[in-house]
């Protein structure tokens with residue numbers, strides 16, 4: 001399978017677009033898609049400051065990296081729920097990403113630690129409001 005743009009070995013087949021692309025052409029394709037979506041939906045202007053909520057997963061970290069590579073001034077926000085390893089591992093991933101990719105663009109990571117900011121952990125807060133932990137977490141992350 002060859003890249004339809006440059007004939008290098010393809011790394012992804014995209015039937016919806018009737019094409020296959022190599023790593024570099026796929027990266028360019030994704031950046032173009034993001035650039036077009038920002039413009040089509042008038043999300044923000046080139047000089048706006050952007051705060052990207054990151055979870056430590058590949059989707060949010062990739063979005064942050066793309067915005068930086070496209071020249072946007074984007075910082076990141078990570079909400080630390082304080083649930084043992086469930087929170088510690090993604091926070092470490094976000095910190096490593098910030099130390100490499102974020103630092104290259106003088107971008108900053110803002111961490112909202114639930115226990116410090118709200119005075120109780122997410123599980124205690126869920127008990128207080130008589131809601132499941134996931135529901136409490138979702139509401140907190142939204143606001």
Ligand SMILES: [Zn+2]
Nearest residue numbers: 003006022025
């Ligand atoms: Zn290619």
